[in-house]
Amino acid sequence: MTLAEPDSPTLTADRYDRLLEAAETYREALVVRLCGEVGVRPAELARLSSDDIDRVGTDPPRYLLRIPPEESESNAGLEAPAERTRTAYLPTEIRRELERYVRSNGIGDADRIFSVTPRRLQMLVADVADRAGERANDESLSSVSSSDLRRYFARSSLVDHEIDPRVVKTAGGWQSFEALEAYLSEPTDEAIVNAFETVEDGTRSTENTAVRDDDGLVKSILAATDRCALVRLDADGYVERWNRSAASTLGFDAGEIVGTHASAFYADDESALESKLSEATSESPVEDDSWFVRRDGSRFRATELIVPLREGPEDGGFGLLVHDISTYHDRLESERSRNDRLEGFDAVARRFRAVAQGLLSASTHDEVETECCRALVDGPAYRYAWIDRTGRTGKRTNWRTSSAISPGGADRLRPDTWGDGAATADANRGSDTGGLDGESASNSSGRSVRSDGRPDDAGGPSETPPAGSDGEPPAERTVVTDVAGRVDEEYVEGTLARVCVSYGDTVYGTLSVVTDREDAFDRNELDWLETIGRQVGYAIAAVRRRNLLLSDTVVELEFVCRDEQSFFVDASAQLDCRFEIDSFVPVSESTQLYYVTLQDGSPATVFELAESDPGIGDCRLIETYEDGWRVEFIVEGSCPTLTLTEYGVTVLESVVENGEATIAAECAGGADLRTIVDGLRSVFPDSELAGKREVERTVQTAAEFRNGLADRLTDRQESALRAAYFGGYYDWPRESTAEEVADAMGVSSPTLHNHLRKGQHELLRTFFDAGSE
Structure with a gap:
């Protein structure tokens, strides 16, 4: 069997890759690769089954393709066995793709892999070639046939991979070496000298073989993952090559993206990409993390590597490697967010402990408020803190204790009007909105929670206490609102929380804190703040009572x-x-x-x-x-x-x-x-x-108290109380019963009880009614 010199232009490796990228289905890609990389004819493809794949090596695994003969050949009595007319080498990667195709389509071992006619397989190759030529605007590429693919197999095996012609002849099914001469170019003088260079130094050049092996390794890796895309860009950043890995990662087909600027799948604007291309051109490869956009509009985080390709005196464009790191990025962001929340919790907890310590050292109402505000802002948790004392009708007075902000500065962050005269609530939680003082500040959408410090249950408006005449929520209500304003020549934006300072039913005022932390004042933090409000209220009541007791x-x-x-x-x-x-x-x-x-x-x-x-x-x-x-x-x-x-x-x-x-x-x-x-x-x-x-202050001594009590008690009452007390009647358990005490005094038990009851009444009356005579 002989073949003539091909009339069509030589199918180079680059043109072959373009042809392969135009395959839109798994079957099309397999047919093209079996013709162009294994050297199988369409008629032979139509007879292949999984049983024809023969494993001949285990470490590493290697495979041969036993191509069955046509029925007419087996009936002609040829010397070769009827079930095996020739053997072709099956690369491991293509064997894996074949196995995946067979498995996904439920094809049995003895069933034909491609259950169509040879003519239909030829038409399939022609369709892929037409598509490739249209995308590349190359009419010669449109004329590629299955025969051209076999010629490409012969030439790449003999020239690019330097395989022994005898092996190529057998694997390709050619009957003479004369048929292979058409695929070999006439060697130049330089080629002859280079070929025999190994004779001079006794070595064999393996550089080309290593490069080809590396190319195959890269293709294998890219084919096995949908998280990496390898794209070739021209010098202006337009897509020039788009392989299946890019289509799998970014979702665009080659037909719709080739010739389009790469900014189409970048989330950043085109100028950012142009800057990176310029940097890669003038300096070195650029590696960065960027946001990319898939065809469906979804965004993902990826590491990009832009490498300038220099194939001659002019820049040959760029190689772009995109590695999807969305899973790692999401996990990293989640951990970072969790760490930020934990740091926020720790900062808040430290401030609350500092408040508790500060309250222990306060001895006056003013010191309690001052220590509380100072402790709250002495750290990253809160930027400002102040306490407004309760005035008439629950409004704040001009008395304000503040820390890290002047009392007047707090007015620029504290909403003077919380609403239009009445507190409002949305479907999920109370919402109080209002403006700020004058032109120096503005208040964005506010939000409030119920007086128990927890968000209102979803599904209906919250029941909020009525607001004051100016729309301010009452002091008993916990309020959270976004604020913004100019404080000490600095424009401040943040979130304000206000809680009640109270003890029992008495409201001493309100505690307000401002922070610029994100997601501040969740349910736990508001619970803590309300606890501080109660602690401060308790401390105020305690120091006032103590000062009253100790005052001269x-x-x-x-x-x-x-x-x-x-x-x-x-x-x-x-x-x-x-x-x-x-x-x-x-x-x-x-x-x-x-x-x-x-x-x-x-x-x-x-x-x-x-x-x-x-x-x-x-x-x-x-x-x-x-x-x-x-x-x-x-x-x-x-x-x-x-x-x-x-x-x-x-x-x-x-x-x-x-x-x-x-x-x-x-x-x-x-x-x-x-x-x-x-x-x-x-x-x-x-x-x-x-x-x-x-x-x-008039102070009654213990002696005066005893003398006053002695004047109230009769002799029998005092004797009964003494006998009962020293006889152990008031101990627990009792050392003596009433009957035993009565016997000792020589009176009846009812008489003793009468004396004890009247004596105890006078004792208690003297203690509780100090002003009575």
Whole structure:
């Protein structure tokens, strides 16, 4: 069998790659490669099955293709066995592609791999050639046939890979060496000298073989992954070569991307890519991480390597390697975000510990506020912090403690108008919006959470407390809002959170902090901030009470409250009765027991009115006098006397009649009266300070207390108490019973109990009613 010199131009390796890239289906690519890299004819392809693949090596694995004869050949009685007419070498990569094709199409071992006619396979090659010629604008490429592919196999095997012609003759199915001469060019003088150079030095050049092996390795790697793309660009950055790896990674087919500027799959603008190409041209290869865009519009992070290709005196364009690192990048960003959150949590936790330590050293109301603000801003967690004390109707006063920002500067970040007069809420959480002071600041969309510090449940608007007349949410409500403004010649943007500073039902003010951290003030952080607000409130109450106890001088105060929010004020006005509060006992932060003497009114009428008041939990009659009754009230809410007590004031007497409560009290000499009065008015606006007087504190010694008690007790009462005390009657477990003590005193058990009860009553009355004689 002989072949003539091909009439069509030689199919070079570059043109062959262009042809292979034009294959749009797996089958097309396999047919082209079997013809061009294995040397199989279309008629032979139509007879191939998986059984014809023969493994002849194991380490490394190597394969041969046993091409079966035509039926007419096996019937002609040829010397070669009928089932094996010739053997072709099957590269490992193509064998793997064949196996994948067979497996994905469910082809049996004995079934034909390509179940079409030889003519249809020739037409398939012609379709791929037409497509390649159209994309490359090369008419000669469109005329490539399966015969041209066999010629390419012969020439690349003999010339490029320097394979023994006898092996090529056998593997390609040629019957004589004369048929192979057409694929060998006439050697030049230089080629002859170079060929025999190995004879002179006794070596064999393997440089070309190594380069070809490297090219094959790169192709194998790219074919095995969909995360790497190798693209060739011309000198202006337009796509010149686009292989299957690029199509798999970026999603573009060669037909729609060849001739297009590479910026089509870059997320950055074209100027950024031009800058990188210029740098690669003038200096060295450029390696960078960039965002790329797939055909479907999705973005992914990839490492790019741009290498200038110099094939002659002029630059030959660029090689672009794109390695998809999205998985690594996403994991890295996730870890970075997690690390940032942990650092934020740590910074916040450190500030909260610092606040707790600072409160322990504070000895006045002012120091408590100052230490709190200083500790909060002494680190990266918060940029500014300030406390506004509660004023009348819950509004802030001009009294403000701040840190890292001046009191006036805080006004530029603190929204003066939180809404249009009423707090609003969106579908998922409360939302308070408003502007900032003047032209120096602006407030973006605000957001708020419920008073418990947690976002409102999705599915409906939140129930928010009514706002003040200027639209500001009440102090009891935790609020988070975005703020921006100019502070000390610096424009600041961040997030503000405001929590209540309170103890029990008394609100001392609000604590505001500003931070520029992203995703600040989540549920946990707001819980922590609210805890700080309660800690500061507790510390304020504690230092005020301590200062009252330790003060050498006290200020006697007289308050008048006409506010109908107080049950006793309202009841005295409606029922024309008189209340005198004898004592009140705290049960919890929001519940107190009040023991009240009622005059000029019926307990039943008072109880009926109390049933409709949400601040009265229960009430009962304790004792009846000739001119009145002693009544117990469970008060579940605020009361003027309780509010004063939580500001460090000791209530001495409280009388309510004719819709007016007159409260006599005393506080430490150094106490800030303005804060006390503002605190009372913030809850009961219709209140006033009617008078004050500074006096020396009178101190009752233990001896004076004992002498006063001795005057109240009879001899029998004192004897009974002494005998019971020293006899172990009050120990637990008791050392003596009442009967044993009575026997020792020579009295009956009922008589002893009578003396003990009256003696204990006088003892307790002396202790609790210090002013009584």
